[in-house]
Amino acid sequence: MSGEARVRLEGVSHRFGDVTALREMKLDVADGELLTLLGPSGCGKTTLLRIIAGFERPTTGRVLLAGEDVTDRPAHRRATNMVFQRSTLFPHLDVFGNVAFGLRVAGVPRAEQRERVREALQLVSLEGYEHRRSHELSGGQMQRIALARALVNRPQVLLLDEPLAALDLKIRLDMEAELRRVHRETGATFLYVTHDQREAMALSDRIVVMNAGAVEQVGTPAEVYGRPASTFAARFVGDANVLPVDVLDVSGDEVSVALAERRRQVTCAGARGGPAWLVLRPEAVQVGRLAREAGADELTGVVRDVAFRGTGFQYRIAVDALETELKAEAPASSPELAVDERVTVDWTPSACWLLPRDDDARAAGGPLPTRQETPA
Numbered sequence: 001m002s003g004e005a006r007v008r009l010e011g012v013s014h015r016f017g018d019v020t021a022l023r024e025m026k027l028d029v030a031d032g033e034l035l036t037l038l039g040p041s042g043c044g045k046t047t048l049l050r051i052i053a054g055f056e057r058p059t060t061g062r063v064l065l066a067g068e069d070v071t072d073r074p075a076h077r078r079a080t081n082m083v084f085q086r087s088t089l090f091p092h093l094d095v096f097g098n099v100a101f102g103l104r105v106a107g108v109p110r111a112e113q114r115e116r117v118r119e120a121l122q123l124v125s126l127e128g129y130e131h132r133r134s135h136e137l138s139g140g141q142m143q144r145i146a147l148a149r150a151l152v153n154r155p156q157v158l159l160l161d162e163p164l165a166a167l168d169l170k171i172r173l174d175m176e177a178e179l180r181r182v183h184r185e186t187g188a189t190f191l192y193v194t195h196d197q198r199e200a201m202a203l204s205d206r207i208v209v210m211n212a213g214a215v216e217q218v219g220t221p222a223e224v225y226g227r228p229a230s231t232f233a234a235r236f237v238g239d240a241n242v243l244p245v246d247v248l249d250v251s252g253d254e255v256s257v258a259l260a261e262r263r264r265q266v267t268c269a270g271a272r273g274g275p276a277w278l279v280l281r282p283e284a285v286q287v288g289r290l291a292r293e294a295g296a297d298e299l300t301g302v303v304r305d306v307a308f309r310g311t312g313f314q315y316r317i318a319v320d321a322l323e324t325e326l327k328a329e330a331p332a333s334s335p336e337l338a339v340d341e342r343v344t345v346d347w348t349p350s351a352c353w354l355l356p357r358d359d360d361a362r363a364a365g366g367p368l369p370t371r372q373e374t375p376a
């Protein structure tokens with residue numbers, strides 16, 4: 001990351017009574033970046049946004065905005081604005097009154113208010129809606145107005161806490177495209193919270209995977225997806241298969257592993273012998289009908305479940321001698337396999353990833369793929 005971070009968190013921890021919501025969070029957000037905090041319910045995402053906005057003071061640690069320590073500065077004196085999951089508009093005011101509210105409080109002249117509200121409504125594609133009341137708006141329009149209300153202040157940092165969570169999928173997809181455009185056009189730094197990995201991948205420059213109040217991994221969508229730093233990140237992002245294997249031998253990036261008493265190949269840099277986790281994305285698994293005697297090193301199994309998903313079939317396969325069922329995705333053009341059918345299972349060696357299976361190796365920096373740290 002070049003230049004000064006727009007947002008920097010230094011060792012931010014937060015406790016509510018005896019609940020630890022955040023543990024020693026360290027994070028840099030670059031100017032103009034769209035960074036997503038992704039993690040399960042209760043992992044501390046909202047708490048972190050509230051601390052950056054100044055609605056909550058961290059128990060320990062510091063918050064810096066453009067290099068300035070703002071830990072003790074109240075919310076209204078920070079260059080941040082927040083959009084909430086379910087925004088409430090003032091019912092007695094029309095759209096103009098709601099969007100202009102902050103400007104009016106700040107004493108911005110009436111003519112400038114009108115110009116800036118018009119600009120903000122244009123950004124969210126609702127020009128001409130000034131005189132609507134909140135009960136005359138759809139859920140998606142309401143969230144757009146909430147976004148306009150934050151944008152009208154021209155914040156350097158926009159904090160968005162699951163702003164699309166209450167909307168149905170079709171509107172969410174439209175709104176995602178809209179948010180990307182608004183981000184490009186304003187050049188502001190966006191910190192976006194979601195527990196939806198699909199949304200995080202679609203929107204972000206970088207993703208912060210959070211687990212139990214701590215950072216699990218920071219990286220681009222492709223890095224987090226292709227090279228997860230932990231089994232948690234692998235499972236949470238893209239619902240990967242995580243299988244226990246033994247690394248038999250390593251020759252450069254070519255690794256032989258034992259899985260379910262079969263010897264298979266995996267391409268992965270920096271592996272070493274011993275127990276490991278094999279991370280296998282469902283779309284990297286190839287399933288074929290078993291029409292003959294299986295080869296000695298072939299993985300075989302039985303189809304337990306099949307679901308059609310539009311783009312293809314989703315299978316659950318009980319692999320022989322493997323305890324967990326394997327998730328697999330096949331393109332819609334492939335022949336559909338039926339429940340109870342015998343199948344062979346294979347994968348492209350380069351579509352896999354290995355993680356150390358003993359915690360010590362990871363704590364020590366690990367000889368296997370190291371974590372994706374935020375570049376300094």
Ligand SMILES: Nc1ncnc2c1ncn2[C@@H]1O[C@H](COP(=O)(O)OP(=O)(O)OP(=O)(O)O)[C@@H](O)[C@H]1O
Nearest residue numbers: 016019020021040041042043044045046047048195
């Ligand atoms: N005001 C509060 N008082 C006590 N505990 C709180 C308070 N706010 C949050 N917590 C607790 O802190 C932890 C983190 O909560 P937070 O709201 O930040 O999670 P989140 O990641 O935003 O979850 P969600 O995805 O469900 O919105 C949770 O265990 C929660 O119960």
Ligand SMILES: [Mg+2]
Nearest residue numbers: 045046047161
């Ligand atoms: Mg939350």
